[in-house]
Amino acid sequence: MTDQHARLSSEKVYLSDVEIHRQSPLASAEDLRARVLFHVLLSDTLLVGDSQSLNTPLFRALVSSREAGGRSVRSDLAPLLSSGRIRVACRDGQTLRAVRDAQELRQVEHVPSASYADLMDRMTRAHAVTYSFDTVAAAFTSGVIRLLEEQTRNAAGETRKTVEAALEFVRGQEPLYFKALRDWEESFRNASSGSTEVVLALAAVDRAAGESYRQALPQVLGAGTAAPRSLEPPAAATTRTVLERTTLPVGILDGFLLGRLPVEAFLEAVEQPSRSVLVHQLGSLRRGGQPDLPQLVEAVTEFSTWMQETFVRVFRDTDERARAVLDGNRNLMRFGISQDSLTGALGAGLDVPAADGDEDHLDLRVVDRSVPVADGAAGIGELDARQMRQRVITGAYVG
Structure with missing residues (x-):
């Protein structure tokens, strides 16, 4: 490699x-x-x-x-x-x-x-x-407005009134700070009827703000997003498997072992040629490109094997708990390439299909998924609507 x-x-x-x-x-x-x-x-x-x-x-x-x-x-x-x-x-x-x-x-x-x-x-x-703080702040505000407007489409009663009040507050802020919106939520809650409907609506407002905050900076920087574990992977019904390898060493997905790996060993890992090829091929896939599939499979096989050997070498004589995890783990990692049957876009995944529910294994999904353009995004400083359509990658699920 x-x-x-x-x-x-x-x-x-x-x-x-x-x-x-x-x-x-x-x-x-x-x-x-x-x-x-x-x-x-x-x-x-x-x-x-x-x-x-x-x-x-x-x-x-x-x-x-x-x-x-x-x-x-x-x-x-x-x-x-x-x-x-x-x-x-x-x-x-x-x-x-x-x-x-x-x-x-x-x-x-x-x-x-x-x-x-x-x-x-x-x-x-x-x-x-x-x-640019102004650009990110504008993207954050636009995202909150878009998500709140979506919530009002089928809302009624106190739910609709609450979300519309939040929209009025957001549109009056320049710039909008997350803390200011949180303070408004608390004030509105204290002044409201305190009904379940209002409480749930305010929780939805808070989630919209959090999601927009999460998206604003990577949108402006043209970055992918390593999303939180709470995001669901694409539905299996909309994808087909292009290739799959199911007998790879699992260490790279073991959260316990990664959490204890000395940084010196980790720095050695990131210099491995197979890791560089793996990252490049996954990056091509994230950007909607066509990766070299044979090279990608070779890279993930070689690098996962190298990592497993490194865990054994590092922990064998120094960490009894990590050694016990290594000795007791009989799981294997699965690497797969899938294709969206609707768009034709490729995705990749690393997971441990047979893992026990108590085991701390990570689960990576790499996809090319556009973030919707917020209304009024064009003309925000140097940011135009084309630049706002950035990909989102998902990863670090718990298997």
């Missing part, structure tokens, strides 16, 4: 699992670490937002032992940040310290210490990806 594709331009993938404005499916910092390493392993450039990198306590614990607060956590993501394997998307013309200070003034939740923001600036400034 040669590294012939390593010279090609990198593809950015936005880590939605670090999204602070969603109900987190993450149980621990180790769980988040496994998810972060998983996506770094299978993408050229993993992006996290500036607010995400600052205001997510579990993420901070993985960067700084001081932020871990005495918990037994591998606080070792610094090499991935300083090398640009993980890049922070920061609003144009601002440092993370400036973002942090502004958030403290607005009383945003989970604002970190100034020293942590300074540390992140030192580590990430050389590889930062900048974005």
Whole structure:
């Protein structure tokens, strides 16, 4: 396997699992670490937002032992940040310290210490990806409006009145901050009848805001999205299997093992030629292209075997719990290519079909899925409607 594709331009993938404005499916910092390493392993450039990198306590614990607060956590993501394997998307013309200070003034939740923001600036400034705050804010607002308008189409009674009140508030904000919308929701709830209908409508408003927030930054940056586990994979009825391999080593999908893998071994993994080819071929597929299927199968076979051997080598004499997982795991990984019967688009998947429900295996789905253009998106700064139609990839499900 040669590294012939390593010279090609990198593809950015936005880590939605670090999204602070969603109900987190993450149980621990180790769980988040496994998810972060998983996506770094299978993408050229993993992006996290500036607010995400600052205001997510579990993420901070993985960067700084001081932020871990005495918990037994591998606080070792610094090499991935300083090398640009993980890049922070920061609003144009601002440092993370400036973002942090502004958030403290607005009383945003989970604002970190100034020293942590300074540390992140030192580590990430050389590889930062900048974005226009006004453009992302406009995309966020447009997305919220679109999703709320969809909710009003078949709504009636207090549900419709609640959503329409939210729309009126959103349209009057310039810019719209997520916290401001949350504060409005709380105020509206306190002043309302408190009926179940109102409570459910406000929950739907909050979900719409969270979904738009999750989409706005990757839309503007032209990035794919590593979506949270709560998103459902495409319906089996609409796809057909193009090829399938069912006897691959499973380690690459083992969240427990990834969560404990030393960063030194991980850095060795991302330099493997087979991994570079795998990432390139998956990237081609994500962009709606036609991957080289034989080369893709060869790459995933070679890299999954290399990873399994690495887990054995690293944990054999150093980690009794990890060794027990390796010794007791008899599952095999499945790799498949599917095709949407309606659009002809290809998708790829990595999963463990025979996994026990108690086992911590990840499940990757890679698809090319357009994000709907928000009404009025054209003409937002340098962003036009064509640029707004960005792909969404899904991944990191629990199998």
